[in-house]
Amino acid sequence: MIHKLENRAEKIDPSHFELLKVLGQGSFGKVFLVKKRSGRDAKKIYAMKVLKKASLKIRDRERTKLERNILADVRHPFIVELYYAMQTDGKLYLVLEFVKGGDLFTKLSRDFMFSEQDAQFYLAELASALSHLHSLGIIYRDLKPENILLAGDGHVKLTDFGLSKEYFEDEDKKAESFCGTVEYMAPEVVSRKGHDHVCDWWSYAVLMYEMLTGKLPFHGRDRRETMNQILKAKLSMPNFLRQESQLLLRDLFKRNPKNRLGSGPDGPERLKRHIFFKGIDWNALFRKDVKPPFIPMLSGGKTDETDTHWFDNEFTRRTPRDSPAVPASAGANRLFRGFSHNDEPEMQMESKFRNEVPDGFFLTNVPYDGNQDKTFHTQFEMLNSIGKGSASEVYKCQHKTTKKLYAVKGLQNEGMRDDEIQILLRYGQHPNIITVKDIFIEKETKDTFTVYLVTELMTGGELFDKILRQKQFSEREASAVMKTITQTLAYLHKAHVAHRDLKPSNILYADESGDASTVRIVDFGFAKQLRHENGMLMTPHFTKNFVAPEVLSKNSYDVSCDIWSLGCIMYTMLGGVAPYKISEGDSEEVVLKKLSESDLCLSGGNWNHISASAKDLIQQMLSLDVKQRPSAEQVLDHEWIRNGQNLSNSNILTALADPLSANRLIGTSIGVISQARGDKTNLSLKTPAASGLFLRRKKKERG
Structure with missing residues (x-):
C-alpha cells in the first residue's frame, strides 16, 4: 500500500x-x-x-x-x-x-471535433504520458477518449490501467492478449500476432483522427467488419486537414509496427520532433506552463x-x-x-529517505505481505561498469522480467547524501533530468544499509564525446543544447535546487539521435536544495575546471554557482578547451588565483569563427561578481539563446587546430574528481556474493 x-x-x-x-x-x-x-x-x-x-x-x-x-x-x-x-x-x-473536469469523451461529444491547435496540445500531453509509461516497460493498451480525464486546470490525466501490461524487450516474448476497445486496436492486436508498446501509437493515431475529424478511421457495421477494416482498409484522409497533420497520421498508421512512428529506442523523441508538434516547448509543457485551450467551468x-x-x-x-x-x-x-x-518496525531505517518522497512514489522493496524477499538482485542482473559518479561506480543492469536495460549505482549510508535521492524523486520526472526507475534499500547490518538507485540508461554518451563523434557541430546546435540545459537549470533553480557539479560528463544524451531535446543532466550527488533563511550554501563541493570562484573562496554561495559552470561548459563547447588553463594538479589556491587574475581568452583560434553574441553571453556568465551574473531565466532571454535558429550552421569543429588534442584535454578536465568528499567517494557496487545480506541468507539456507 x-x-x-x-x-x-x-x-x-x-x-x-x-x-x-x-x-x-x-x-x-x-x-x-x-x-x-x-x-x-x-x-x-x-x-x-x-x-x-x-x-x-x-x-x-x-x-x-x-x-x-x-x-x-x-x-x-x-x-x-x-x-x-x-x-x-x-x-x-x-x-x-x-x-x-470530466473526460475527453464528453468534451469531444459536445464539440464534435477539435481545432488542430487544440488537438496539438492534448496530443502533446498524451505523448509525454505514453512515452513515460513505455520507458517504464508498460503497454497502456486502452487509449480512448473515455480514459482521458481533464483536470480542473485543463490538463489531461490518463486513467484506468486495467488492461495495461508489462512488455518485454525480447521479440519472442510479446503480449498476445486480444484486449482493448476494438475501434482503437492496432492491427497486431487484432490479428493476435503479438504486440508490444508500439500498439499504443496506433491507438494514439486513432484518437488523433477522431479529434480532428469527429469520426473514427475504421468503423464497420459490426465488430468483425471493423476488425477487417483495421487489417486491410485504406485510410481515408480528409482534405481539410493540414499537411502536417496528414503526415503525422500517415507516419502513425503503419500496419507494420516496426515502421510505425514511435517504434525503436528513439521513437518517442522522433515523434516529439515531428513537424506537427512544431512550436511545442516540451519542457514548459511538462511543467504545465503551457496554457490549456479549455478550462472546465465548475459550478462551485x-x-x-x-x-x-x-x-x-x-x-x-x-x-x-x-x-x-x-x-x-x-x-x-x-x-x-x-x-x-503491512507496517514493519525494521522500516524505520528507511523512513528518513521516504519522509519527503512525493505523494504516490513507490519504493520497490518496501516489505509487505508476500513480498519480503524482493531485492535489487532478485529483480535485476548486474552487467558491466559504465562509469563513475560522484559517490560510486555506475553499472549497466537488466531487468530480469522485461529485459529492459537501466543504469544503477549503489550507495552506502555512511557516505550517502539524502539530498540526491530526495531531489531526484521530486524533480526527476522533468524530461531533461535523469529519471529514477526504482530504489532498493537493503540492510547489511543492524546500522548499515545499501541503497541501489536504478535510473534510465543513457545510450547517447557524454556531451562532448557525442559532438566529436558526429564530426559536425555548429553554433546553432550549440545554442539549442545550451537552451535545453538552461531550461532544466531554470526549473531546478525555481525550486531552489543547486546542482553544484555541472560539467560535460554530467550532461548525457538519452539516445543516439544527437538531438538537443534528448540531453539529460545526471549525477545529483552534490545537489542541494536551499533551505536556510538566507538561501545560501556553505559547503564547497566542486570539480576544479567548472567551479565558481565564490565556492572556492569558502564564502557563502547560491544557485548562481551553476551559471558559472554553465558558462565554462559553453566556453569549452565553442572554444575546444576549458577556460583559465586549469590543470589537474592545481591546488584550490592556484585554481582560485587563476580564476581571479587570468583574462578570459575570447580571441584567436576558434574564437575568430564565433559570434559576438556568444562571447557576450559567456562573459556575463563568467562574471566574478555574482550580482552581475545572470539568472537561468535571464540566460534564456539572451539573444544567443532566444534567436539561436538564426545562428550560423557552419561546422565549428573544423576550425580547431587539433580537435583530438582538444578532446583529450576535455577528457582530462572532466575526469577531475573533487577531493572534498575524502575517501567516501571511493565506494563501488559489489557483486551479490560480497553482500552481508547475501551471505547471511546463504548461511540460513544451508542451516
Whole structure:
C-alpha cells in the first residue's frame, strides 16, 4: 500500500475516508468521492475506486493487481496518481487523485471535433504520458477518449490501467492478449500476432483522427467488419486537414509496427520532433506552463474541491454507501497478498529517505505481505561498469522480467547524501533530468544499509564525446543544447535546487539521435536544495575546471554557482578547451588565483569563427561578481539563446587546430574528481556474493 508515511504506526483502512458522493458504478464496483478523516492529508479530497473481489474473474483479478502496481510505480503530471491501496476480505480499494473536469469523451461529444491547435496540445500531453509509461516497460493498451480525464486546470490525466501490461524487450516474448476497445486496436492486436508498446501509437493515431475529424478511421457495421477494416482498409484522409497533420497520421498508421512512428529506442523523441508538434516547448509543457485551450467551468468555483459538475448526476445524486461484500475465496485472497501494506518496525531505517518522497512514489522493496524477499538482485542482473559518479561506480543492469536495460549505482549510508535521492524523486520526472526507475534499500547490518538507485540508461554518451563523434557541430546546435540545459537549470533553480557539479560528463544524451531535446543532466550527488533563511550554501563541493570562484573562496554561495559552470561548459563547447588553463594538479589556491587574475581568452583560434553574441553571453556568465551574473531565466532571454535558429550552421569543429588534442584535454578536465568528499567517494557496487545480506541468507539456507 502506498502510505504517505505521516505516521508509520497508522494502519490505513476504509474507515479513514468519509464517503461524499457516488461518481460512477459498474458491474465490479463503484467509484466514490471521499474525504480523508485524519492524518497529514486530513480533509483532502480523493476518488476511491471500490471493487468486489468475488465479482472479478481470475483474469480481472490479475489485471487489478497489476493496475495497482503500475499506478504505484508511475508519477507523471499527465497520469492520474495513486495515493493509497487497501483491501478487506471482500473488497479492494484504490484511492486516487480526484480529477474533476470530466473526460475527453464528453468534451469531444459536445464539440464534435477539435481545432488542430487544440488537438496539438492534448496530443502533446498524451505523448509525454505514453512515452513515460513505455520507458517504464508498460503497454497502456486502452487509449480512448473515455480514459482521458481533464483536470480542473485543463490538463489531461490518463486513467484506468486495467488492461495495461508489462512488455518485454525480447521479440519472442510479446503480449498476445486480444484486449482493448476494438475501434482503437492496432492491427497486431487484432490479428493476435503479438504486440508490444508500439500498439499504443496506433491507438494514439486513432484518437488523433477522431479529434480532428469527429469520426473514427475504421468503423464497420459490426465488430468483425471493423476488425477487417483495421487489417486491410485504406485510410481515408480528409482534405481539410493540414499537411502536417496528414503526415503525422500517415507516419502513425503503419500496419507494420516496426515502421510505425514511435517504434525503436528513439521513437518517442522522433515523434516529439515531428513537424506537427512544431512550436511545442516540451519542457514548459511538462511543467504545465503551457496554457490549456479549455478550462472546465465548475459550478462551485475553483476553490470547491468537491465539485462534481462534470459527472453524471445519475450517479452523483445517489446516497453514497459502501455496502458489505461477500468474502472472497481463499484463492482470491492469496492472489491479492501484498495489495495492502503491512507496517514493519525494521522500516524505520528507511523512513528518513521516504519522509519527503512525493505523494504516490513507490519504493520497490518496501516489505509487505508476500513480498519480503524482493531485492535489487532478485529483480535485476548486474552487467558491466559504465562509469563513475560522484559517490560510486555506475553499472549497466537488466531487468530480469522485461529485459529492459537501466543504469544503477549503489550507495552506502555512511557516505550517502539524502539530498540526491530526495531531489531526484521530486524533480526527476522533468524530461531533461535523469529519471529514477526504482530504489532498493537493503540492510547489511543492524546500522548499515545499501541503497541501489536504478535510473534510465543513457545510450547517447557524454556531451562532448557525442559532438566529436558526429564530426559536425555548429553554433546553432550549440545554442539549442545550451537552451535545453538552461531550461532544466531554470526549473531546478525555481525550486531552489543547486546542482553544484555541472560539467560535460554530467550532461548525457538519452539516445543516439544527437538531438538537443534528448540531453539529460545526471549525477545529483552534490545537489542541494536551499533551505536556510538566507538561501545560501556553505559547503564547497566542486570539480576544479567548472567551479565558481565564490565556492572556492569558502564564502557563502547560491544557485548562481551553476551559471558559472554553465558558462565554462559553453566556453569549452565553442572554444575546444576549458577556460583559465586549469590543470589537474592545481591546488584550490592556484585554481582560485587563476580564476581571479587570468583574462578570459575570447580571441584567436576558434574564437575568430564565433559570434559576438556568444562571447557576450559567456562573459556575463563568467562574471566574478555574482550580482552581475545572470539568472537561468535571464540566460534564456539572451539573444544567443532566444534567436539561436538564426545562428550560423557552419561546422565549428573544423576550425580547431587539433580537435583530438582538444578532446583529450576535455577528457582530462572532466575526469577531475573533487577531493572534498575524502575517501567516501571511493565506494563501488559489489557483486551479490560480497553482500552481508547475501551471505547471511546463504548461511540460513544451508542451516
